[in-house]
Amino acid sequence: MKLYIKAYSSYTLNDELDIKKELKQKYKLDTRRQDAFIHLALYGGQLLKEKCEIKKDDELYLTSGVGNADIVQKTNTYMYKENQPLKLFDFINLLGNTTSYYVAKSLGMKGKNIFQISDNFTYINTLISAYASMLNSKKDAIICSMDFMCEPDVIMKRVMGLEQNSKVVSSVNYQKLSLNPDGAIAEIEFGLDENSTCKTEDKPHETYASYIVNCALRDKKDLLHVEVFEDKKRTIKVKSIK
Protein backbone atom coordinates (compact mmCIF):
# COMPACT_ATOMS: atom_id res chain seq x y z
CA MET A 1 0.00 0.00 0.00
CA LYS A 2 1.44 3.35 -0.99
CA LEU A 3 0.43 6.97 -0.46
CA TYR A 4 2.05 10.31 -1.09
CA ILE A 5 2.74 12.85 1.63
CA LYS A 6 1.98 16.41 0.62
CA ALA A 7 2.75 18.15 3.91
CA TYR A 8 3.31 17.47 7.59
CA SER A 9 3.40 19.17 10.96
CA SER A 10 4.80 18.10 14.30
CA TYR A 11 4.63 19.49 17.77
CA THR A 12 5.81 18.06 21.08
CA LEU A 13 4.33 19.78 24.09
CA ASN A 14 6.72 21.79 26.23
CA ASP A 15 6.47 24.54 28.82
CA GLU A 16 7.70 27.27 26.51
CA LEU A 17 4.48 27.80 24.57
CA ASP A 18 0.99 28.52 25.86
CA ILE A 19 -0.98 26.66 23.17
CA LYS A 20 -4.37 27.98 24.22
CA LYS A 21 -3.12 31.56 24.03
CA GLU A 22 -1.49 30.88 20.66
CA LEU A 23 -4.73 29.40 19.28
CA LYS A 24 -6.67 32.46 20.42
CA GLN A 25 -4.21 35.20 19.52
CA LYS A 26 -2.37 33.90 16.46
CA TYR A 27 -5.02 31.69 14.86
CA LYS A 28 -8.11 33.52 16.16
CA LEU A 29 -9.79 30.27 17.21
CA ASP A 30 -12.46 29.97 19.86
CA THR A 31 -10.93 27.82 22.60
CA ARG A 32 -13.79 27.90 25.05
CA ARG A 33 -15.25 24.65 26.36
CA GLN A 34 -12.25 22.68 25.11
CA ASP A 35 -9.54 20.96 27.10
CA ALA A 36 -5.78 20.58 26.66
CA PHE A 37 -6.12 17.39 24.56
CA ILE A 38 -8.30 19.23 22.03
CA HIS A 39 -6.02 22.30 22.07
CA LEU A 40 -3.02 20.15 21.20
CA ALA A 41 -4.91 18.61 18.24
CA LEU A 42 -6.04 22.05 17.05
CA TYR A 43 -2.54 23.48 17.29
CA GLY A 44 -1.05 20.70 15.16
CA GLY A 45 -3.83 21.26 12.62
CA GLN A 46 -3.04 24.96 12.37
CA LEU A 47 0.65 24.20 11.83
CA LEU A 48 -0.34 21.88 8.96
CA LYS A 49 -2.66 24.48 7.49
CA GLU A 50 0.26 26.91 7.23
CA LYS A 51 2.03 24.44 4.95
CA CYS A 52 -0.65 23.20 2.57
CA GLU A 53 -4.13 23.71 1.23
CA ILE A 54 -6.77 21.78 3.13
CA LYS A 55 -9.85 21.05 1.07
CA LYS A 56 -13.39 20.99 2.37
CA ASP A 57 -13.92 17.37 1.40
CA ASP A 58 -10.57 15.98 2.60
CA GLU A 59 -11.08 13.04 4.94
CA LEU A 60 -9.89 13.34 8.53
CA TYR A 61 -8.49 10.53 10.68
CA LEU A 62 -7.61 11.28 14.26
CA THR A 63 -5.79 8.48 16.01
CA SER A 64 -4.45 8.01 19.49
CA GLY A 65 -2.97 5.16 21.49
CA VAL A 66 -4.60 6.09 24.77
CA GLY A 67 -7.06 8.87 23.89
CA ASN A 68 -8.11 11.61 26.26
CA ALA A 69 -7.49 9.90 29.61
CA ASP A 70 -7.23 13.28 31.30
CA ILE A 71 -10.94 13.97 30.93
CA VAL A 72 -11.85 10.52 32.31
CA GLN A 73 -9.78 11.22 35.42
CA LYS A 74 -11.32 14.67 35.74
CA THR A 75 -14.96 13.62 35.36
CA ASN A 76 -14.59 10.65 37.68
CA THR A 77 -13.07 12.88 40.32
CA TYR A 78 -15.93 15.36 39.96
CA MET A 79 -18.68 12.84 40.14
CA TYR A 80 -17.49 10.24 42.61
CA LYS A 81 -14.96 11.97 44.82
CA GLU A 82 -16.33 15.49 45.05
CA ASN A 83 -19.99 14.57 44.46
CA GLN A 84 -20.32 17.28 41.82
CA PRO A 85 -22.70 16.93 38.87
CA LEU A 86 -21.13 16.08 35.53
CA LYS A 87 -20.45 19.31 33.67
CA LEU A 88 -21.95 19.55 30.22
CA PHE A 89 -18.79 20.26 28.28
CA ASP A 90 -16.75 17.73 30.23
CA PHE A 91 -19.26 15.12 29.06
CA ILE A 92 -18.97 16.31 25.47
CA ASN A 93 -15.17 16.37 25.66
CA LEU A 94 -15.27 12.82 26.97
CA LEU A 95 -16.44 11.57 23.57
CA GLY A 96 -13.92 10.44 20.99
CA ASN A 97 -15.18 12.41 18.02
CA THR A 98 -15.36 15.71 19.89
CA THR A 99 -11.72 16.39 19.10
CA SER A 100 -12.14 15.46 15.44
CA TYR A 101 -15.18 17.76 15.26
CA TYR A 102 -13.18 20.74 16.55
CA VAL A 103 -10.27 19.91 14.22
CA ALA A 104 -12.61 19.57 11.20
CA LYS A 105 -14.32 22.85 12.08
CA SER A 106 -11.06 24.74 12.57
CA LEU A 107 -9.73 23.50 9.22
CA GLY A 108 -13.02 24.06 7.37
CA MET A 109 -13.45 20.35 6.56
CA LYS A 110 -16.79 18.67 5.80
CA GLY A 111 -15.56 15.22 4.71
CA LYS A 112 -15.65 12.00 6.67
CA ASN A 113 -14.02 12.13 10.09
CA ILE A 114 -13.06 9.15 12.21
CA PHE A 115 -11.49 8.81 15.64
CA GLN A 116 -9.55 5.57 15.75
CA ILE A 117 -7.77 4.28 18.79
CA SER A 118 -5.47 1.32 19.13
CA ASP A 119 -2.49 0.44 21.23
CA ASN A 120 -1.05 -1.98 18.70
CA PHE A 121 0.33 -0.44 15.52
CA THR A 122 -1.78 2.66 16.16
CA TYR A 123 -0.40 4.82 13.36
CA ILE A 124 0.09 2.10 10.73
CA ASN A 125 -3.44 0.77 11.24
CA THR A 126 -4.77 4.27 10.65
CA LEU A 127 -2.70 4.58 7.47
CA ILE A 128 -4.29 1.34 6.25
CA SER A 129 -7.81 2.58 7.12
CA ALA A 130 -7.21 5.87 5.33
CA TYR A 131 -5.71 4.14 2.29
CA ALA A 132 -8.71 1.81 1.94
CA SER A 133 -11.13 4.72 2.09
CA MET A 134 -9.11 6.98 -0.22
CA LEU A 135 -8.98 4.34 -2.93
CA ASN A 136 -12.76 4.50 -3.00
CA SER A 137 -13.34 8.22 -2.49
CA LYS A 138 -10.27 9.45 -4.46
CA LYS A 139 -10.06 12.25 -1.89
CA ASP A 140 -7.01 13.35 0.07
CA ALA A 141 -6.83 12.59 3.77
CA ILE A 142 -5.39 14.26 6.84
CA ILE A 143 -4.06 11.99 9.56
CA CYS A 144 -3.65 13.46 13.02
CA SER A 145 -1.78 11.16 15.41
CA MET A 146 -1.64 12.31 18.98
CA ASP A 147 -1.10 11.28 22.55
CA PHE A 148 -1.57 13.47 25.56
CA MET A 149 0.04 12.66 28.88
CA CYS A 150 -2.21 13.54 31.77
CA GLU A 151 -1.08 14.33 35.31
CA PRO A 152 -0.47 12.25 37.32
CA ASP A 153 0.98 10.07 34.56
CA VAL A 154 0.85 6.83 36.54
CA ILE A 155 -2.21 5.51 34.64
CA MET A 156 -0.75 6.38 31.24
CA LYS A 157 2.45 4.52 32.07
CA ARG A 158 0.51 1.53 33.33
CA VAL A 159 -1.55 1.48 30.09
CA MET A 160 1.62 1.69 28.01
CA GLY A 161 3.39 -0.94 30.13
CA LEU A 162 6.20 1.46 30.98
CA GLU A 163 8.29 1.72 34.12
CA GLN A 164 7.27 4.60 36.36
CA ASN A 165 10.60 6.35 35.79
CA SER A 166 10.18 6.31 31.99
CA LYS A 167 9.92 9.59 30.15
CA VAL A 168 6.61 10.15 28.35
CA VAL A 169 5.63 13.15 26.26
CA SER A 170 2.54 14.72 24.68
CA SER A 171 2.89 14.94 20.96
CA VAL A 172 0.81 15.68 17.87
CA ASN A 173 1.85 14.77 14.33
CA TYR A 174 -0.09 15.47 11.15
CA GLN A 175 0.36 14.40 7.55
CA LYS A 176 -1.64 15.33 4.48
CA LEU A 177 -1.84 12.22 2.30
CA SER A 178 -2.85 11.69 -1.29
CA LEU A 179 -3.04 9.02 -3.97
CA ASN A 180 -1.67 11.60 -6.37
CA PRO A 181 2.13 12.15 -6.48
CA ASP A 182 1.89 15.72 -7.83
CA GLY A 183 3.60 18.11 -5.43
CA ALA A 184 4.39 15.36 -2.91
CA ILE A 185 7.41 15.63 -0.62
CA ALA A 186 7.64 11.89 0.01
CA GLU A 187 6.01 8.55 -0.64
CA ILE A 188 5.06 6.28 2.22
CA GLU A 189 4.68 2.51 1.92
CA PHE A 190 3.17 0.29 4.57
CA GLY A 191 1.54 -3.10 4.86
CA LEU A 192 0.18 -5.83 7.04
CA ASP A 193 2.04 -8.18 9.34
CA GLU A 194 5.23 -10.03 8.96
CA ASN A 195 6.38 -12.46 11.63
CA SER A 196 9.01 -11.14 13.93
CA THR A 197 11.29 -12.13 16.77
CA CYS A 198 12.49 -8.55 17.26
CA LYS A 199 11.93 -6.44 20.33
CA THR A 200 11.58 -2.68 20.35
CA GLU A 201 12.56 -0.17 22.96
CA ASP A 202 9.97 1.73 24.98
CA LYS A 203 8.16 4.44 23.05
CA PRO A 204 7.61 7.88 24.63
CA HIS A 205 4.04 7.81 23.27
CA GLU A 206 1.86 5.37 21.35
CA THR A 207 1.84 7.29 18.07
CA TYR A 208 5.61 7.50 17.96
CA ALA A 209 5.73 6.06 14.41
CA SER A 210 4.00 9.18 13.09
CA TYR A 211 6.58 11.36 14.84
CA ILE A 212 9.45 9.31 13.35
CA VAL A 213 7.94 9.69 9.87
CA ASN A 214 7.76 13.46 10.34
CA CYS A 215 11.39 13.57 11.51
CA ALA A 216 12.42 11.85 8.25
CA LEU A 217 10.34 14.36 6.28
CA ARG A 218 11.93 17.27 8.16
CA ASP A 219 15.44 15.92 7.45
CA LYS A 220 14.53 14.96 3.85
CA LYS A 221 15.84 11.48 4.51
CA ASP A 222 14.55 8.05 3.55
CA LEU A 223 13.29 5.92 6.41
CA LEU A 224 12.63 2.29 7.22
CA HIS A 225 10.67 2.07 10.47
CA VAL A 226 9.70 -1.24 12.03
CA GLU A 227 7.15 -1.60 14.82
CA VAL A 228 6.84 -4.80 16.79
CA PHE A 229 3.99 -6.12 18.89
CA GLU A 230 4.26 -9.61 20.36
CA ASP A 231 5.24 -11.86 17.41
CA LYS A 232 4.23 -9.44 14.66
CA LYS A 233 5.98 -6.54 13.02
CA ARG A 234 4.86 -3.86 10.60
CA THR A 235 7.06 -1.79 8.41
CA ILE A 236 6.82 1.77 7.15
CA LYS A 237 9.08 2.95 4.33
CA VAL A 238 9.36 6.66 3.60
CA LYS A 239 11.11 7.74 0.43
CA SER A 240 11.87 11.42 0.15
CA ILE A 241 10.98 13.09 -3.15
CA LYS A 242 13.67 15.69 -3.52
Next chain:
Amino acid sequence: MKSYINNYELWCNAGDIKSLMEAIYSKNSALVEDKTFLKDTTAGLGIMEYDDIYSLMREVVTKVLKNSNLDNFKNTLLILGSSVGGMQECEDIFYEQKSYKNIDPNRLSMNALTDSLVKEFGFYDSRAISTACTSSANALLLAKRLIDVDAYENVLVVGADGLCRSTVMGFHALSVLSSTKCKPFDKSRSGMNVAEAVAVVLVQNIQTNNSIELKGVGASSDAYHMTNPNPEALGAIVSMQNALKDAKLSKEDIDYINAHGTATLANDKVEALGVEKLFGNSVYVNSTKAITGHTLGAAGAIEAIVSCEVIKRFLIPPQTGLENQENLNIKINKESVKMRVRNVISNSFAFGGNNTSILIGECK
Protein backbone atom coordinates in the same frame (compact mmCIF):
# COMPACT_ATOMS: atom_id res chain seq x y z
CA MET B 1 -14.51 -6.98 -4.03
CA LYS B 2 -18.05 -7.38 -2.62
CA SER B 3 -18.80 -7.53 1.10
CA TYR B 4 -21.36 -9.83 2.68
CA ILE B 5 -22.89 -9.91 6.13
CA ASN B 6 -22.82 -13.65 6.77
CA ASN B 7 -23.56 -13.91 10.44
CA TYR B 8 -24.63 -11.83 13.40
CA GLU B 9 -25.82 -11.99 16.99
CA LEU B 10 -26.79 -9.43 19.58
CA TRP B 11 -27.86 -8.92 23.14
CA CYS B 12 -29.83 -5.87 24.23
CA ASN B 13 -32.59 -4.83 26.61
CA ALA B 14 -35.08 -6.91 24.62
CA GLY B 15 -32.81 -9.98 24.69
CA ASP B 16 -31.47 -11.78 21.62
CA ILE B 17 -32.32 -11.24 17.94
CA LYS B 18 -35.48 -13.35 18.05
CA SER B 19 -36.84 -11.55 21.12
CA LEU B 20 -35.84 -8.16 19.75
CA MET B 21 -37.59 -8.72 16.43
CA GLU B 22 -40.70 -10.00 18.23
CA ALA B 23 -40.68 -6.85 20.37
CA ILE B 24 -40.21 -4.63 17.33
CA TYR B 25 -43.03 -6.22 15.31
CA SER B 26 -45.41 -6.33 18.29
CA LYS B 27 -44.55 -2.72 19.26
CA ASN B 28 -43.62 -3.90 22.73
CA SER B 29 -40.96 -1.49 23.93
CA ALA B 30 -38.29 -3.02 26.14
CA LEU B 31 -37.48 0.34 27.69
CA VAL B 32 -37.99 0.96 31.39
CA GLU B 33 -38.48 4.12 33.42
CA ASP B 34 -35.72 3.97 35.96
CA LYS B 35 -34.51 5.98 38.94
CA THR B 36 -31.15 4.31 39.33
CA PHE B 37 -28.97 6.91 37.71
CA LEU B 38 -30.67 10.20 38.49
CA LYS B 39 -31.52 11.39 41.98
CA ASP B 40 -34.63 13.47 41.51
CA THR B 41 -36.18 12.21 38.32
CA THR B 42 -36.73 9.09 36.28
CA ALA B 43 -35.10 8.36 32.96
CA GLY B 44 -36.31 6.07 30.24
CA LEU B 45 -33.44 3.60 29.89
CA GLY B 46 -32.61 0.45 27.94
CA ILE B 47 -31.15 -1.86 30.56
CA MET B 48 -30.09 -5.40 29.74
CA GLU B 49 -29.45 -8.42 31.94
CA TYR B 50 -25.76 -9.38 32.05
CA ASP B 51 -22.78 -9.80 34.32
CA ASP B 52 -20.28 -7.47 32.70
CA ILE B 53 -19.59 -6.12 29.25
CA TYR B 54 -16.45 -8.26 28.78
CA SER B 55 -18.11 -11.61 29.40
CA LEU B 56 -21.19 -10.59 27.41
CA MET B 57 -19.03 -9.69 24.41
CA ARG B 58 -17.24 -13.03 24.64
CA GLU B 59 -20.56 -14.85 24.78
CA VAL B 60 -22.03 -13.07 21.74
CA VAL B 61 -18.81 -13.37 19.71
CA THR B 62 -18.64 -17.10 20.53
CA LYS B 63 -22.16 -17.58 19.13
CA VAL B 64 -21.20 -15.85 15.88
CA LEU B 65 -18.07 -17.99 15.56
CA LYS B 66 -20.05 -21.20 16.16
CA ASN B 67 -22.54 -20.34 13.45
CA SER B 68 -19.98 -19.08 10.96
CA ASN B 69 -17.95 -20.83 8.29
CA LEU B 70 -14.76 -20.14 10.28
CA ASP B 71 -12.93 -22.52 12.63
CA ASN B 72 -11.38 -19.61 14.47
CA PHE B 73 -10.71 -15.90 14.09
CA LYS B 74 -7.00 -16.17 13.31
CA ASN B 75 -7.52 -14.69 9.84
CA THR B 76 -10.10 -12.15 10.95
CA LEU B 77 -9.77 -8.45 11.65
CA LEU B 78 -11.69 -7.22 14.69
CA ILE B 79 -13.12 -3.70 14.54
CA LEU B 80 -14.86 -2.50 17.65
CA GLY B 81 -17.16 0.49 17.77
CA SER B 82 -17.79 1.89 21.23
CA SER B 83 -18.43 5.27 22.74
CA VAL B 84 -17.20 4.56 26.26
CA GLY B 85 -15.08 1.40 26.01
CA GLY B 86 -14.18 0.01 29.41
CA MET B 87 -15.40 3.02 31.34
CA GLN B 88 -18.32 1.22 32.98
CA GLU B 89 -16.07 -1.01 35.07
CA CYS B 90 -13.68 1.84 35.80
CA GLU B 91 -16.59 3.98 37.01
CA ASP B 92 -17.92 1.23 39.25
CA ILE B 93 -14.56 0.77 40.97
CA PHE B 94 -13.96 4.50 41.35
CA TYR B 95 -17.50 4.99 42.66
CA GLU B 96 -16.88 2.44 45.39
CA GLN B 97 -13.28 3.21 46.29
CA LYS B 98 -12.80 6.86 45.24
CA SER B 99 -9.36 5.86 43.99
CA TYR B 100 -7.67 4.70 40.82
CA LYS B 101 -5.47 2.31 42.78
CA ASN B 102 -7.43 -0.84 41.97
CA ILE B 103 -8.44 0.07 38.43
CA ASP B 104 -6.70 -2.08 35.88
CA PRO B 105 -5.69 0.46 33.21
CA ASN B 106 -5.81 -2.26 30.60
CA ARG B 107 -9.57 -2.50 31.18
CA LEU B 108 -10.19 1.24 31.11
CA SER B 109 -9.62 2.68 27.67
CA MET B 110 -11.48 2.29 24.39
CA ASN B 111 -9.28 -0.54 23.16
CA ALA B 112 -9.60 -2.43 26.45
CA LEU B 113 -12.60 -4.18 24.90
CA THR B 114 -10.71 -5.14 21.73
CA ASP B 115 -7.70 -6.33 23.71
CA SER B 116 -9.85 -8.67 25.79
CA LEU B 117 -11.37 -10.20 22.63
CA VAL B 118 -7.97 -10.52 20.95
CA LYS B 119 -6.66 -12.39 24.00
CA GLU B 120 -9.69 -14.68 24.03
CA PHE B 121 -10.04 -15.42 20.32
CA GLY B 122 -6.64 -14.60 18.80
CA PHE B 123 -7.80 -12.20 16.10
CA TYR B 124 -5.30 -11.44 13.37
CA ASP B 125 -5.56 -7.73 14.04
CA SER B 126 -7.77 -5.26 15.83
CA ARG B 127 -8.75 -1.64 16.04
CA ALA B 128 -11.31 0.44 17.90
CA ILE B 129 -13.35 3.32 16.56
CA SER B 130 -14.95 5.84 18.85
CA THR B 131 -17.14 8.38 17.13
CA ALA B 132 -19.89 8.40 19.77
CA CYS B 133 -23.22 7.23 18.31
CA THR B 134 -21.77 6.35 14.88
CA SER B 135 -18.98 4.17 16.30
CA SER B 136 -20.12 0.74 15.10
CA ALA B 137 -21.63 2.16 11.90
CA ASN B 138 -18.18 3.52 11.16
CA ALA B 139 -16.73 0.12 12.05
CA LEU B 140 -18.99 -1.39 9.37
CA LEU B 141 -17.94 1.34 6.95
CA LEU B 142 -14.29 0.59 7.57
CA ALA B 143 -14.92 -3.16 7.26
CA LYS B 144 -16.33 -2.67 3.79
CA ARG B 145 -13.50 -0.40 2.72
CA LEU B 146 -10.83 -2.84 3.91
CA ILE B 147 -12.52 -5.74 2.11
CA ASP B 148 -12.83 -3.51 -0.99
CA VAL B 149 -9.05 -3.23 -1.19
CA ASP B 150 -8.52 -6.89 -0.35
CA ALA B 151 -6.66 -6.09 2.87
CA TYR B 152 -8.73 -8.64 4.82
CA GLU B 153 -11.11 -11.46 3.92
CA ASN B 154 -13.02 -11.58 7.21
CA VAL B 155 -13.89 -8.67 9.45
CA LEU B 156 -15.77 -9.04 12.72
CA VAL B 157 -17.54 -5.84 13.69
CA VAL B 158 -18.47 -5.52 17.34
CA GLY B 159 -20.64 -2.69 18.64
CA ALA B 160 -20.56 -2.58 22.41
CA ASP B 161 -21.55 -0.08 25.04
CA GLY B 162 -22.46 -0.69 28.65
CA LEU B 163 -24.62 1.80 30.52
CA CYS B 164 -22.49 4.32 32.44
CA ARG B 165 -23.36 7.01 34.92
CA SER B 166 -21.34 9.44 32.81
CA THR B 167 -23.46 8.90 29.72
CA VAL B 168 -26.80 9.04 31.53
CA MET B 169 -25.81 12.14 33.50
CA GLY B 170 -24.17 13.68 30.45
CA PHE B 171 -27.26 13.37 28.28
CA HIS B 172 -29.32 14.57 31.24
CA ALA B 173 -27.06 17.65 31.47
CA LEU B 174 -27.69 18.21 27.77
CA SER B 175 -31.45 18.15 28.47
CA VAL B 176 -32.09 15.55 25.77
CA LEU B 177 -33.02 12.66 28.05
CA SER B 178 -36.66 11.63 28.16
CA SER B 179 -38.08 10.67 31.52
CA THR B 180 -40.41 8.24 29.74
CA LYS B 181 -40.18 5.82 26.80
CA CYS B 182 -39.09 7.71 23.71
CA LYS B 183 -41.41 8.50 20.79
CA PRO B 184 -39.37 8.92 17.60
CA PHE B 185 -40.79 11.31 14.97
CA ASP B 186 -43.78 12.21 17.17
CA LYS B 187 -44.83 15.82 17.67
CA SER B 188 -44.83 15.34 21.43
CA ARG B 189 -41.48 13.54 21.68
CA SER B 190 -39.49 14.60 24.70
CA GLY B 191 -36.06 13.16 24.12
CA MET B 192 -34.03 9.98 23.94
CA ASN B 193 -33.41 6.96 26.16
CA VAL B 194 -29.84 5.89 26.84
CA ALA B 195 -29.39 2.14 26.48
CA GLU B 196 -26.77 -0.58 26.28
CA ALA B 197 -26.11 -3.49 23.94
CA VAL B 198 -23.59 -5.76 22.30
CA ALA B 199 -24.00 -6.50 18.59
CA VAL B 200 -21.63 -8.60 16.51
CA VAL B 201 -21.59 -8.74 12.70
CA LEU B 202 -19.33 -10.95 10.56
CA VAL B 203 -18.50 -9.30 7.24
CA GLN B 204 -16.75 -11.44 4.61
CA ASN B 205 -15.72 -11.32 0.98
CA ILE B 206 -17.57 -14.54 0.14
CA GLN B 207 -21.28 -15.08 -0.35
CA THR B 208 -23.09 -17.85 1.53
CA ASN B 209 -26.70 -19.09 1.37
CA ASN B 210 -27.61 -16.79 4.22
CA SER B 211 -25.78 -13.66 3.07
CA ILE B 212 -27.04 -10.11 3.04
CA GLU B 213 -24.87 -7.84 0.94
CA LEU B 214 -23.21 -4.79 2.44
CA LYS B 215 -23.62 -2.81 -0.74
CA GLY B 216 -22.62 0.68 0.17
CA VAL B 217 -21.41 2.92 2.93
CA GLY B 218 -21.47 6.69 3.14
CA ALA B 219 -20.25 9.27 5.58
CA SER B 220 -20.13 13.02 5.98
CA SER B 221 -19.29 15.61 8.54
CA ASP B 222 -21.47 18.61 9.27
CA ALA B 223 -18.79 20.37 11.33
CA TYR B 224 -21.78 22.65 11.99
CA HIS B 225 -22.23 22.47 15.74
CA MET B 226 -20.94 20.22 18.51
CA THR B 227 -24.34 18.83 19.49
CA ASN B 228 -26.78 19.98 16.82
CA PRO B 229 -27.04 18.77 13.23
CA ASN B 230 -27.02 21.12 10.26
CA PRO B 231 -30.63 22.45 10.24
CA GLU B 232 -30.90 22.02 6.46
CA ALA B 233 -29.99 18.33 6.92
CA LEU B 234 -27.00 18.71 4.60
CA GLY B 235 -24.85 16.24 6.54
CA ALA B 236 -27.58 13.59 6.65
CA ILE B 237 -28.36 13.99 2.96
CA VAL B 238 -24.72 13.77 1.85
CA SER B 239 -24.21 10.70 4.03
CA MET B 240 -27.20 8.88 2.45
CA GLN B 241 -26.21 10.05 -1.05
CA ASN B 242 -22.68 8.74 -0.54
CA ALA B 243 -24.04 5.34 0.48
CA LEU B 244 -26.25 5.22 -2.65
CA LYS B 245 -23.32 6.25 -4.84
CA ASP B 246 -21.04 3.66 -3.25
CA ALA B 247 -23.64 0.95 -3.87
CA LYS B 248 -24.27 2.25 -7.41
CA LEU B 249 -27.98 2.38 -6.61
CA SER B 250 -30.61 5.09 -6.95
CA LYS B 251 -33.15 6.23 -4.40
CA GLU B 252 -35.83 4.18 -6.16
CA ASP B 253 -33.94 1.04 -5.15
CA ILE B 254 -34.45 1.69 -1.44
CA ASP B 255 -37.51 0.19 0.26
CA TYR B 256 -36.87 1.00 3.92
CA ILE B 257 -34.84 3.41 6.01
CA ASN B 258 -33.98 2.36 9.52
CA ALA B 259 -33.59 5.88 10.87
CA HIS B 260 -31.21 7.09 13.52
CA GLY B 261 -34.44 8.40 15.10
CA THR B 262 -33.31 9.09 18.64
CA ALA B 263 -36.47 11.08 19.46
CA THR B 264 -34.53 14.19 20.38
CA LEU B 265 -36.12 17.36 19.04
CA ALA B 266 -33.13 18.24 16.88
CA ASN B 267 -32.26 14.84 15.40
CA ASP B 268 -35.73 13.72 14.35
CA LYS B 269 -36.67 17.06 12.83
CA VAL B 270 -33.49 17.23 10.75
CA GLU B 271 -33.36 13.53 9.83
CA ALA B 272 -37.00 13.64 8.68
CA LEU B 273 -36.17 16.71 6.60
CA GLY B 274 -33.19 14.89 5.06
CA VAL B 275 -35.34 11.88 4.18
CA GLU B 276 -38.05 14.17 2.79
CA LYS B 277 -35.60 16.08 0.58
CA LEU B 278 -33.92 12.96 -0.74
CA PHE B 279 -36.75 10.42 -0.89
CA GLY B 280 -40.01 12.32 -0.44
CA ASN B 281 -42.61 9.85 0.79
CA SER B 282 -41.51 7.05 -1.51
CA VAL B 283 -39.84 4.93 1.14
CA TYR B 284 -40.88 3.54 4.52
CA VAL B 285 -38.94 5.04 7.38
CA ASN B 286 -38.98 4.49 11.13
CA SER B 287 -36.81 4.11 14.19
CA THR B 288 -36.41 0.95 16.25
CA LYS B 289 -34.92 2.98 19.12
CA ALA B 290 -38.47 3.10 20.50
CA ILE B 291 -37.82 -0.53 21.46
CA THR B 292 -34.09 -0.65 22.19
CA GLY B 293 -33.38 2.91 23.27
CA HIS B 294 -30.23 4.54 21.99
CA THR B 295 -27.45 2.02 22.42
CA LEU B 296 -24.86 4.70 21.53
CA GLY B 297 -21.73 3.11 20.04
CA ALA B 298 -23.54 -0.20 19.51
CA ALA B 299 -26.48 1.37 17.66
CA GLY B 300 -25.03 1.13 14.14
CA ALA B 301 -24.38 -2.62 14.47
CA ILE B 302 -27.71 -3.31 16.24
CA GLU B 303 -29.65 -1.51 13.53
CA ALA B 304 -27.66 -3.15 10.73
CA ILE B 305 -28.76 -6.50 12.20
CA VAL B 306 -32.38 -5.33 12.43
CA SER B 307 -32.15 -4.23 8.79
CA CYS B 308 -30.83 -7.67 7.75
CA GLU B 309 -33.76 -9.30 9.55
CA VAL B 310 -36.25 -6.97 7.84
CA ILE B 311 -34.90 -8.07 4.43
CA LYS B 312 -34.97 -11.76 5.36
CA ARG B 313 -38.46 -11.61 6.87
CA PHE B 314 -40.00 -9.55 4.02
CA LEU B 315 -41.57 -7.43 6.74
CA ILE B 316 -41.08 -3.74 7.42
CA PRO B 317 -41.53 -3.06 11.12
CA PRO B 318 -43.97 -0.50 12.53
CA GLN B 319 -43.06 2.67 14.36
CA THR B 320 -43.63 2.12 18.05
CA GLY B 321 -44.86 5.02 20.15
CA LEU B 322 -46.02 7.19 17.27
CA GLU B 323 -49.26 9.10 17.82
CA ASN B 324 -48.97 12.41 15.97
CA GLN B 325 -46.36 12.37 13.25
CA GLU B 326 -44.45 15.67 13.10
CA ASN B 327 -43.28 15.62 9.46
CA LEU B 328 -46.16 14.40 7.34
CA ASN B 329 -44.13 14.45 4.15
CA ILE B 330 -42.34 11.20 4.92
CA LYS B 331 -43.83 7.71 5.05
CA ILE B 332 -43.79 6.41 8.61
CA ASN B 333 -45.82 3.25 9.00
CA LYS B 334 -47.65 2.57 12.25
CA GLU B 335 -48.23 -1.08 11.38
CA SER B 336 -45.95 -3.72 9.83
CA VAL B 337 -45.87 -3.90 6.04
CA LYS B 338 -45.42 -7.26 4.30
CA MET B 339 -43.35 -6.75 1.15
CA ARG B 340 -40.13 -7.67 -0.59
CA VAL B 341 -37.44 -5.44 0.85
CA ARG B 342 -34.63 -5.12 -1.70
CA ASN B 343 -32.43 -2.60 0.01
CA VAL B 344 -32.29 -0.77 3.33
CA ILE B 345 -30.42 2.32 4.45
CA SER B 346 -29.52 2.39 8.13
CA ASN B 347 -28.58 5.83 9.43
CA SER B 348 -26.36 6.68 12.37
CA PHE B 349 -25.65 10.26 13.30
CA ALA B 350 -23.45 11.50 16.12
CA PHE B 351 -22.25 14.54 18.01
CA GLY B 352 -20.13 16.89 15.98
CA GLY B 353 -22.17 16.17 12.88
CA ASN B 354 -20.51 12.81 12.31
CA ASN B 355 -22.92 11.05 9.93
CA THR B 356 -22.79 7.49 8.58
CA SER B 357 -25.23 5.60 6.38
CA ILE B 358 -25.01 1.87 5.73
CA LEU B 359 -26.77 0.41 2.69
CA ILE B 360 -27.50 -3.31 2.80
CA GLY B 361 -29.61 -5.42 0.53
CA GLU B 362 -30.68 -8.79 -0.76
CA CYS B 363 -28.08 -10.74 -2.73
CA LYS B 364 -28.58 -11.38 -6.41
